[in-house]
Amino acid sequence: MKKFLKTLIPTELAKGLLLTGKWFCQVMFSPNRGKSKLHIVDEYPEVPAKVQPRFRGRLQLLKDAQDEIICVCCMACIKACPTNAISLVAGKKEGRKTRIPESYDFELERCIFCGFCVESCTFNAIALNHQFELAVYNREDMAIGLGGVFQSIDKPSPVGKFSYSGKE
Amino acid sequence: MFKTQVMEINMGPQHPSTHGVLRLKLGLDGENVKSCYPIIGYLHRGVEKICENKAFFQGQVWTDRMDYCSAVSNNLGWAEALEKLFGIRVPRRARYLRTMLNELNRLNSHLVWLGTHAMDIGALSVFLYTWRDREKILDVFEAFCGSRLTTTAMRIGGLQEDVPEGFEKMVRDAFESVRIGIQEYETLLSENRIWLKRTVGIAKLSADDCLAYGVTGPILRAAGVAYDIRKAHPYAAYDEMKFEIPTRTEADTYARYLVRLEEMRQSIHIVEQCLEGLPEGPVMAKIPKTLKSEVGEVYHPTEAPKGEIGFYVVSEKGGVNPYRFHIRTPGFLNVQAIPLMLQDALVADVVTAVGTLDVVLGEIDR
Numbered sequence: 001m002k003k004f005l006k007t008l009i010p011t012e013l014a015k016g017l018l019l020t021g022k023w024f025c026q027v028m029f030s031p032n033r034g035k036s037k038l039h040i041v042d043e044y045p046e047v048p049a050k051v052q053p054r055f056r057g058r059l060q061l062l063k064d065a066q067d068e069i070i071c072v073c074c075m076a077c078i079k080a081c082p083t084n085a086i087s088l089v090a091g092k093k094e095g096r097k098t099r100i101p102e103s104y105d106f107e108l109e110r111c112i113f114c115g116f117c118v119e120s121c122t123f124n125a126i127a128l129n130h131q132f133e134l135a136v137y138n139r140e141d142m143a144i145g146l147g148g149v150f151q152s153i154d155k156p157s158p159v160g161k162f163s164y165s166g167k168e
Numbered sequence: 169m170f171k172t173q174v175m176e177i178n179m180g181p182q183h184p185s186t187h188g189v190l191r192l193k194l195g196l197d198g199e200n201v202k203s204c205y206p207i208i209g210y211l212h213r214g215v216e217k218i219c220e221n222k223a224f225f226q227g228q229v230w231t232d233r234m235d236y237c238s239a240v241s242n243n244l245g246w247a248e249a250l251e252k253l254f255g256i257r258v259p260r261r262a263r264y265l266r267t268m269l270n271e272l273n274r275l276n277s278h279l280v281w282l283g284t285h286a287m288d289i290g291a292l293s294v295f296l297y298t299w300r301d302r303e304k305i306l307d308v309f310e311a312f313c314g315s316r317l318t319t320t321a322m323r324i325g326g327l328q329e330d331v332p333e334g335f336e337k338m339v340r341d342a343f344e345s346v347r348i349g350i351q352e353y354e355t356l357l358s359e360n361r362i363w364l365k366r367t368v369g370i371a372k373l374s375a376d377d378c379l380a381y382g383v384t385g386p387i388l389r390a391a392g393v394a395y396d397i398r399k400a401h402p403y404a405a406y407d408e409m410k411f412e413i414p415t416r417t418e419a420d421t422y423a424r425y426l427v428r429l430e431e432m433r434q435s436i437h438i439v440e441q442c443l444e445g446l447p448e449g450p451v452m453a454k455i456p457k458t459l460k461s462e463v464g465e466v467y468h469p470t471e472a473p474k475g476e477i478g479f480y481v482v483s484e485k486g487g488v489n490p491y492r493f494h495i496r497t498p499g500f501l502n503v504q505a506i507p508l509m510l511q512d513a514l515v516a517d518v519v520t521a522v523g524t525l526d527v528v529l530g531e532i533d534r
């Protein structure tokens with residue numbers, strides 16, 4: 001008899017419904033919905049997305065205080081890269097003791113954002129910045145070099161409008 | 169006039185509930201499954217061969233991409249295998265942090281499993297709740313390793329960086345949410361009659377069959393064999409942790425669900441022990457810049473969320489890359505058991521069997 005009643009009255013289903021209902025009402029009818037702690041969805045892209053400080057985004061050549069590229073063409077990053085995404089040609093510049101890259105080509109399509117290149121660089125000349133919106137319309141724009149037409153390796157990508165793109 | 173025959177139907181490789189590109193060749197007699205034949209290989213990338221052609225330290229990025237729900241476990245197994253090969257001793261702090269990351273990863277993987285498995289069987293809201301909790305754990309990974317999915321968390325000899333600022337608070341916040349979460353999943357599922365009807369007694373796999381087929385992980389433990397590499401052959405800092413191995417004897421889908429839920433609770437317990445007893449010290453051992461190997465071979469098993477993952481490395485003298493690199497992935501051996509599980513089953517149970525194995529085709533095909 002008891003078992004029969006149990007089959008007839010689906011209490012456990014009601015409990016589940018109550019739970020989902022509770023969450024729905026809490027979020028739906030709370031004042032200031034977007035800011036409440038229960039509202040777990042970010043309003044991206046209206047609100048730019050925040051990433052953690054160690055986030056690995058697009059590769060970027062860093063510059064020193066005199067706005068000059070730090071890279072000295074030691075080739076360590078090229079050896080470390082598992083996907084051969086980086087290649088560079090060393091050159092010279094007047095009034096600088098160390099070498100300076102004549103061209104520094106980085107193929108974004110091949111990069112897997114592992115960060116090995118940044119770790120291998122003892123001069124802190126490169127960094128993975130905080131950009132993650134990297135899609136472009138043309139495939140050529142994925143090959144990024146110094147002074148590129150669309151995007152340049154020493155500047156953040158112009159595509160990432162909604163992701164934070166400060167230095168580092 | 170009327171003739172009956174067994175009809176062959178392909179389930180997959182594009183079926184949404186095969187979790188990737190698993191193809192099952194089903195022989196159907198009406199609703200009854202007469203035969204089942206899993207076909208794999210659609211996601212084969214040759215990870216082993218690539219690792220043989222890259223320097224030792226570069227191999228890690230491919231282990232990330234094998235089982236993409238538990239990248240840290242793969243990284244850990246890979247790192248420990250190579251440390252064994254080179255005879256490197258890892259600092260105690262690094263071992264603690266590794267243990268912690270590995271257990272967080274187990275939570276992550278089980279949450280993914282629970283959400284997708286429940287969704288396959290028909291409980292959609294569980295999926296939304298598990299994803300809510302998983303997000304917090306992924307944030308912890310992002311803060312620690314810099315990436316959410318392809319973590320590249322380990323280095324040969326330790327870890328790249330120490331804990332970031334506010335890490336402990338982040339982990340505890342995540343746990344607060346996961347703890348409530350686990351209770352909610354139990355409310356939604358454990359007594360739910362639809363869930364019970366679809367899981368109790370379905371896709372059984374006895375302990376003997378598990379052992380014969382090399383099935384490991386929660387599936388083996390749900391069949392009553394208390395085999396967990398974390399206890400049997402402790403690695404990282406597991407010998408200093410207190411935890412239990414949950415087992416059941418029913419060996420069906422519902423038992424595996426209970427085992428995994430209990431494992432999630434144990435994982436939280438282990439991470440809290442790590443946070444409390446975290447020793448001071450460096451996180452990286454002193455290792456030479458380029459690793460040159462001697463003649464040798466190692467096999468190192470670790471307990472990934474899905475079962476035993478083992479790395480077998482053969483090296484030659486003065487080599488900068490492995491001579492042979494083999495990965496024993498849990499999913500590859502577990503998926504063989506599908507035909508056994510589906511003896512005299514109905515078509516609807518095929519989805520249950522695939523889901524309960526927790527297959528990730530990235531590691532099966534690798």
Ligand code: SF4
Binds near residue numbers: 075123124
């Ligand atoms: S490792 Fe650094 S300094 Fe050396 S080539 Fe690469 S970016 Fe330049």
Ligand code: SF4
Binds near residue numbers: 085113115
């Ligand atoms: S992040 Fe990794 S894949 Fe990308 S350029 Fe650096 S080393 Fe190469």
